[in-house]
Amino acid sequence: MLVEFGKANLIQKARKQPDKVKMVLDKIKADGLMPTLETVFNKLGQPLPLGYCNVGTVIGIGEEVTGFSIGDRVASNGPHAEFVSIPQNLCAIIPDQVTDDEAAFTVIGSIGLQGIRLLKPTFGETIVVTGLGLIGLITAQLLKANGCNVIGLDVDDSKLKLAESFGIKTFNPLKADPIKAVMSLTNGIGADGVIISASSKSDDIISQAAQMSRKRGRIILVGVIGLNLSRxxxxxxxLTFQVSCSYGPGRYDDDYEQKGKDYPLPFVRWTEKRNFEALLNAIASKNIIVDALITEKIPLDNYLEIYGQIGKSNSVASLLIFSESSTPTSKVQVTKKEKERKEKALAIVGAGNFTKMTMLPVLKNADIKYIVSKGGLSAKSLADKYKIEFSSSDYNDLLLDKEVSTIIITTRHNLHADMAIKAIESGKNVFVEKPLALNQNELNQIIEAKEKFGVNVTVGFNRRFSPHVEKIKQFTPTSARKNMIATMNAGFIPENVWIHDLKVGGGRIIGEACHFIDLLAFISGSEVSSICMNALGTNPETTTDNASILLKFKNGDTGVINYFSNGSKAYSKERLEVYFDEKTIIMDNYRVTRAYGIKGFSKFKSKLDKGHKKQFELLSKNPNLEGELLIPFEDIVNTTKASFAAIESLKNNAWVSV
Known part of the structure; x- marks a missing residue:
């Protein structure tokens, strides 16, 4: 699916994802045509790692990981790579009786096993497997091992023949009526259950499954088919019908997959990992045969022999073989710099959408020595595109390099403080894409480290660098008392996204609304003195994306930040209003600013400009952050403390001093 989507043209891609087309149209209305097209093309150009399962040997173990030792042979769920970092719940130890080739079937075989778990077959039942590809062939064998009578259906005679070698009764729907065949084999009763592991756009498959089922039969969908059901x-x-979700309980649950929180076995007997282990035990006991499914084994360097033929060949299972002589390396040299640096190079940690679409296009002429990402693929791709000398997957590479003077941190929010502290202690200047810290303890450690090591620290509060904000600042005297209203039509983000996790993203106030605290403080020319927040609900872990924040500034100014996620995406994302001395300035989404009652200023218009361009141009010209800082550190500390105070205010239902 991924390969075919990647080869499709724009029209074909749009037809495959009509829901995304509507999102694009809404974004055009809010942000304009060119910014939207730039975002879309950057997204479509993003590389995606391919692969289902890796088999290899453990060479390193995280601090909180249990149940593994160095040297263990393991099968893991992850993309094709010689060296991978896998959470412990997506990794299983391989029994001695199972070869590496056999263990490569662990993860994809668990997809079929989970379908069987949902079907709940009993000994002696007749189960039809529709679609005898890789998953279907493994599913059929597992059902047979479970004591079921198995009937396999497929339009490929070579796969039918392979299934027959495992003792499966088969039919080709193009050559015989599958409904009559199943009815004949079940004495007119029909199948007890049907597992569909086929891939087709046709609705005929689900209709055939219903017609060949007995009364109160069960149908489980593992594959992808047309689903216009006949009532x-x-x-x-x-009949009952259910769609199976991949490898089992835990799939798409960040707590289980990424944070290692297992489900209690007495309550959830078969999780993803326990399904992996069960599949490996079935291979070890020879209850299923998987080595007969291997069509080809290809060295990694010849990967196009597999991926170039996807959709055209009759391959069942293809294995990529990695070199046994490889040694772990975190750093890859992409280009070679000719000029001497004199300890003024930049390094970037984090290769996500912000780095790719917002930062690097502006920093393309800067002297960037490293770009680092956890998996390596995104960093290598961006290093190729922007001629960055090294890509790496190890943060320590930057800390030890004397030529690197400033480290730019654009990772997930929970990593900001720790990475910043390590950079400061290594004598590096730091630019942190907001927020600087997620709690007061982290902030205190950063302040202490900065004072001790004497380096410069700044945060990417870019809004103050927008030409619209600079225009407003120009016509609002510091001496004038101001009322300010900033409205953020932030848009809905599902609760399971990491930004809502207070330990990972800090929530949307600390993680995002801090931008607007800094914005109002910049226009005021004064620090926040106290803050009060109200929200739709009282739980700061789930309700901070629909909140109103009142701010008092030391100079007497007042501000309101409306941070809402329940508005229309077709409406402008950000709006700023400033009232002072019988004058008013309204800024609409960094595209149009109108002034009322101000002599010599009535309207300023530009393409969408939130200030990123100027911010990173200034950083590029001053990589050591010398002289006048982008943002005074005292302002950064005040804004960060104010974001913490907003959450405290919601908890205590009271004003909080900053």
Whole structure:
């Protein structure tokens, strides 16, 4: 699916994702055509790692990981790579009786196993498997080992023949009526269950499954097919239908997959990892045969022999073989710099969308020596595109390099403070894309380290660098008392996204609304003295994306920040209003600013400009952050403390001093 999507043209991509087309149209209305097209093309150009399962040997173990030792042979869920970093719940130890080749089937075989778990077959039942590709062939064998009578359906005679070698009764729907065949084999009763592991856009497969099922039969969908169901077919037999979700319980649960929080076995018997282990035990006991499914084994360097033929060949299972002589390396040299640096190079940690679409296009002429990402792929791709000398997956490479003077941190929020402290202690200047810290303890450590090591620290509060904000600042005297209202039509983000996790993203106030605290403080020319926040609800972990924040400044100014996620995406994302001395300035989404009652200033218009361009141009010209800082550190500390105070205010239902 991924390969075919990557080869498709723009029209074909749009047809495959009509829901995304509507999102693009809404974004055009809010942000304009060119910014939207730039975002879309950057997103479509993002490389995606391919692969299902890796088999290899453990060479390193995280601090909180249990159940593994150096040298263990393991199978893991992850992309094709010679060296991978895998959470412990997505990794299983391989029994001695299982070869590396056999263990490569662990993860994809668990997809079929989870379908069987949902079907709940009993000994002696007749189960039909529709689609005898890799998953279907493994599923059929697992059902047979479970004591079921198995019937396999596929339009490929070579796969039918392979299934027959495992003792499976098979039919080709193009050559025989599958409904009559199943009815004949079950004495007119019908199948007890049907597992669909086929891939087709046709609705015929689900209709055939219903017609060949007995009354109160069960149908499980593992593959991808047309799903226009006939109510009559399901109603008359009172059939049940369920879609299977990948490898089992834990799939797409960040707490389970990434944070290692297991489900209690007495309550969730079969999780993703326990399904992996069960599949490996089935291979070890020879209850299923997987080595017969291997169509080809290809050295990594010849990967196009597999990926170049996807959709065209009759391959069942293809294995990529990695070199046994490889040694772990975190750093890859992409280009070679000719000029001497004199300890003024930049390094970037984090290769996500912000780095790719916002930062690097502006920093393209800067002297960047490193770009680092956890997985390596995104960093290498961006290093190629922007001629960055090294890509790496190890943060320590930057800390030890004397030519690097400033480190730019654009990782997930929970990593900001720790990375900043390590950089400061290594004598590096630091630019942190907001927020600087997620709690007061982290902030105190950063302040202490900065004072001790004497380096410069700044944060990417870019809004103050927008030409619209600079225009407003120009016409609002510091001496004038101001009322300011900033409205953020932030848009809905599902609760399971990391930004809502207070330990990872800090929530949307600390993680995002800090931009607007800094913005109002910049226009005021004064620090926040106290703050009060109200929200739709009272739980700061789930309600901070629909909140109103009142701010008092030391000079007497007042501000309101409306941070809402329940508005229309077709409406402008950000709006700023400033009232002072019988004058008013309204800024609409960094595109149009109108002034009322101000002599010599009535309207300023530009393309969307939130200030990123100027911010990173200044950083590029001054990589050591010498002289006048981008943002005074005292302002950064005040804004960060104010964001913490907003959360405290919501908890205590009171004003909080900053």
């Amino acid at each position: 009559a077919e399901f109603y008359e037999k009172e």
